Every structure is written in C-alpha cells, then in structure tokens.
Amino acid sequence: MRRHHFLFLIIAVLAVSGCSLSAQRIRKADAVVALTVDRQSSCAQEAEHCAAPSTLVDAAREADAASTDTRPVHVATLLEDGETAMAARINLIRAATQTIDVQTYIWEQDDAGKLVLDELVRAARRGVRVRILADQLFSFRDAGLLAGLARASDHLEIRLYNPTFHSAHTTPMAFAAGIVCCFFKFNQRMHNKLIVVDDVIGITGGRNYEDRYFDWDGTFDYVDRDVMIGGPAARAMGASFAQFWNHKRAVQLTHLRDVNKELVRDTDDPRHWVTPTYEHPERVVDIVADAEDPEWIADRIQRDTLRMNRVEYLSDLPGKTDEPKRREARALTRHIMGLVRNAHSEVILQTPYLVMSKPAKKIFSTLQRKPSPPRVVVSTNSLASTDAFAVYAMSYKHRKRYLIDYGFEIYEMKPHPANGDPDAREWQTGEEPSPPLLTASGSGSGASKSGRRSGRRALPAAAPSESAGFMAFGGRRPHQGPRSRPAPLLTEGVRFGLHAKSIVVDDTFAMVGTHNFDPRSDHYNTESGVIIYDKRFSDRLRDSIMQDIRPENAWSIGPRQKTIPVLSSVNEFIGDVSERLPFFDLWPFRYATSYQLKPGCIPMRWKDPRFFDCYEAVGDFPEVDVSLKLIYTRMITAFGSSAAGIL
Secondary structure, X not given: OHHHHHHHHHHHHHHHHOOOOOHHHHHHHHHHHHHHOOOOOOOOOOOOOOOOOOHHHHHHHHHHHHOOOOOOOEEEEEEOOHHHHHHHHHHHHHHOOOEEEEEEOOEOOOHHHHHHHHHHHHHHHOOOEEEEEEEHHHEOOOHHHHHHHOOOOOOEEEEEEOOHHHOOOOOHHHHHHHHHHOHHHHHOOEOOOEEEEOOOEEEEEOOOEOHHHHOOOOOEEEEOOEEEEEOOHHHHHXXXXXXXXXXXXXXXXXXXXXXXXXXXHOOXXXXXXXXXXXXXXXXXXXXXXXXXXXXXXXXXOHHHOEEEOXXXXXXXXOOOOOOOOOHHHHHHHHHHHHHHHOOOOEEEEEOOOOOOOHHHHHHHHHHHOOOOOOEEEEEEEOOOOOOOHHHHHHHHHOHHHHHHHOOEEEEEEOOOOOOOOHHHHHHOOOOXXXXXXXXXXXXXXXXXXXXXXXXXXXXXXXXXXXXOHHHOHHHOOHHHOHHHOOOOEOOOOOEEEEOOOEEEEOOOEEEEEOOOOOHHHHHOOEOEEEEEOOHHHHHHHHHHHHHHOOOOOEEEEEEOOOOOHHHHHHHHHHHHHHHHOXXXXXXXXXXXXXXXXXXXXXXXXXXXXXXXXHEXXXXXXXXXXXXXXXXXXXXXXXXXXXXXXXX
C-alpha cells in the first residue's frame, strides 16, 4: 500500500512540476524585474567603475601584456588556507573594472556565502557586470532570496544550472521524482568552481561558498586548495564560463517556477539586497581589512606568486552526459589520464574520495607492471575525517587492490591533524590561541612553507558540506540528514576533512582543480582545473601534499601483520574472494589496516622491511566511535560496490 502511495505522489509531482512555465508567465516576471530592479549607481566613473587598486590584478595585467601567441606569460599563486582564499576573492572583486563571472557547485547563506554575495552586489552597483552561475541542487534554494537578488542591480544576473523541475528549491519528493523520470539528466551536476575578473585573472580549485571552505565553521573545516592565475589562461576561464552560461541547462531566475511565483505575486514588493547580518561580524571586518591592506596582500599572497609560461585551464563541456562520446565533453578527465599514463618516476595524488574509475584502474595497473614502476602516493580521507562515509566504504573495500595491484602508498588524514589551524580549537572554549604546534621538522604548523591553514581564528557555526552524489537526500543539504553527517569520534575538538583535489606528476606537471579522480568526476559531473608546467610550482604543491601525509597529520595504510601463518593466510584468501563479490562482502577482517608511527622512528613506506618494527596498528577506523555509522560503512562495503559511480 505504501509503495502505491509513494508512486502516486511521484506521479503527482511529475504532473505538477514537470512542465516549464508559459511564455506569458515569464514575460510578466521579466516585466516586474525591469520595473523594480535597482538602477542606482554608487560610482560616477564610467571608465574604471571606482575599482579599488590591486597589486594582484596589476601583476596579472602586466603578465598578460608581456605575453605573445608563442610565449604566454602567467602569474600563479597557491591559496592553501581559508583566510588567503577569501581575502584574494574580495581583493579581486573590489578591483574589477568591467566583468566578474562566478561559477560554483554550492552557495550557502552563512557568513562566507553572504559576504561574497554582498561584495558581488556592491560591484554590480558600481557598474561592473556580474554573472553568477550556480548548480541548483546545492545553492541558494530560497526563492524569496533569489527574487530579491533578481532586482538587486541591473548589472547583476544569476542563473541556476540543471534545476530540478524548473524550480530553485528541490523538495524530497521532487528529488525522488527526478531520479525516477530523468536519472541521467538529474544526476549530472556542475561541479566547476571558478571566479574570473576582467578576463585577466581568476581563481579555481576545490572551494565552494560556505564557511567550512574558509576555516570559519569551527566544528568541521576543510583542508582545501585553490590556485589564482593571471594572464592569458584567464581568458580561457572566461570562455569556459560563457559556454556554461549560454547552455540550455543554465536557467534564468524568471524561468524558475518558485522564483517566478515570488516575483509575480507582489509586483510592488520593495525587497532588494541589503547589507547582510553576520553571525560573527568581527571576522568579516577583519578579513575585509586584510583584503584592503596592500602590505598584508604582499606578505601573505604576492610573496608566494610565481611567474611562468605554460598554463592550461581545462573544463568539461556542459551537459556532459548528453554526448559522452564527444572527446571535448570530458576534456579535463582525458588530460589528467594522459598525464598519469605517461608518469616515469612519481605520482602524488590528493583526493577526498579514493574510488577509482575503470580507466584509472587500468592506467595504474599498467604503471605498476613497468620494470621500474613510478612511486604513487595518495593522500585521502579516513573515516574519522570524511563526511562522505558511503564513498569511504568503497575505498575501504578495495584496499588490497590499491596496495598490491596499483602499488599505492595510502595516507588517510586524521580528524585533528597537527597542521590544522590550532586557533580553531581555542575559539571553542574562548581561550587565547596557543603557539602553533611543531611538526617533526621543527617548523610551526600554522606557518608552513605554503602558508597552509594558517588562517585566523575559526568560530563555531553550523555549516553543511559538499556531498558526493546523492548522499544529500531529497535536495536537502548534507548536514540535514543523519546518514551524511561525519562519523562520531572518540576525540573532541575541531574536525578537519580533506577536500583538496590535486596531482603532481614527475615534479614537472601539476594540476589543481575540482576533479576528485573518481567515477563521478569522470562520467557524471562537469569538472574544471588548471594544469601548470613549471617545476617550482610543482615542487611547492608536492611539498604541501607531502606535509599532509606526515605521521602527525595522517595514518599510513599497510597490510596486516601475519602473526599466525595458517590462519592469516586463510583470512587473506577469504578476504580476496569476498572483495571480488559484487554483493555479500561481509568478511570483517580486511587485508590492510591503519598504522601510526612509533616514537623514535622515522617515517617509511609500507613496503619497507622495517615497517612493522616502526609502525603499530591502530585499527581499521581509528578515533571513530563504534556506532550505526560503522554499521552503515560495513553494509555499503558489502552491498554498494555497484553504486560507486553514483556515490
């Protein structure tokens, strides 16, 4: 009975929401916007639109001017911590003279999301053309807010990518109906993250617009990475944005049923964008002051900027699943695969989700069979640090294959890494920050070579996360459903989860972008990234990732020690058989487990003969409290292998 009731509800949703708005209804909403949009300008200068001075933009313009068709010139900067990532964005937005284009997967209305949105509205009101393109499923979701933004400025335009049933907000029932009626279209999301200013400088990488991507959450923050590029590659960023902006899946606000209803319902509604109220206004004041301070920008950002030549910005095509056989549709994926396939000495990979696609498996298997296979280092999440436990379960299932068949050295991030921002922990209790933790090398963890996660104090705030695929059930944000919350821990303090997506090949190629190196990024989501051919940049990125895998920051994954010869061999045989079964993989004793370095020992690889002398096993899921989350993980390991691409 319940099944029939559920199907009836889905049919009802399809009947009510499945058709687009009439042309008359759209014209009416367009007329409302035209009559009520804010046309006031805060700037009388038509040429530069009252742009603020910026040494970052100046350096990009100088590089662009020095470029030729045969020898481009670029400036590139890694943005490793949340503070510099936010300050760089604000600095660029305020320095824009003509255009700002922003593309993202998530836009939350917390302090970080509201601050960037407010800066963009202010830029539009001084005459800069601002365009925002956000994936619908995890952005805004408030039709009233979007109706107000539609009239915030005549220089601001927002579109949502791939909206479910022509609406800004997706209800749980509409979510289910989307899967039933049009799975492939609904499943394909725009995972690109990009901000490009005046087509001369841009930022891309892993960060969405949400507190936890900028070290502002205070309970669960991300270890993430962006790269800022100035020069000719920024024009490629702008061209990619235009492809998505003009695609049929990028829908104007007046074409969305719920936003249209808000606009048409009350044509005299005076609501426009006003300066937001922040949960923690003091940190907003501080970060804006930093973004405006030339000395701070020079010390924290420009001193790490490198000048180089060859830089490529690549992006998959919009509507990736519409024409999967087109080579251009998967441009970034193909390029990454080519880089890895040609590796000679080393591949350094950092990804939140260690789930390999079939092409990736084939490439790494081939590399491992070489007479002198390259070293492959993988930095990823542990169950204690991830917020996507279902995806982690797939990685856990295939640990032996990764270690033996592909030769991976796997390091899983701890939930409280020593190179996480120590200030974040102190704000939880209101105490003054303590000095930075010391790493084994004796350097301050808050002031590493790359400036990693040395951001200002984080404050407690409820914030969601970027989820993989359908784990954010019903269009709700991941933190709103218990199945997508991080696993409960035995330890307290601010938790960190890895979200950076980067790769270094042979110390000469480096990629920073949105691609998670998993089946979902390969086949479903559109992805983007920057590939840089410069050894200095590659060395810096490599150093940053290698810092994340140090023993104080990550557990090493290695084989279980065979203490009982016969039983250990039997256990391994049963585990091998169980792993290869698509279902009923219930054997609890896996080939590999997590290890911690013993005091007095130096770090070494799991293949080293002395490994068991210097490392002690800490269990499959260290620091995780035994709970339903652990049971879920075991169940998905057993039954979920066929869903790896969706997850």
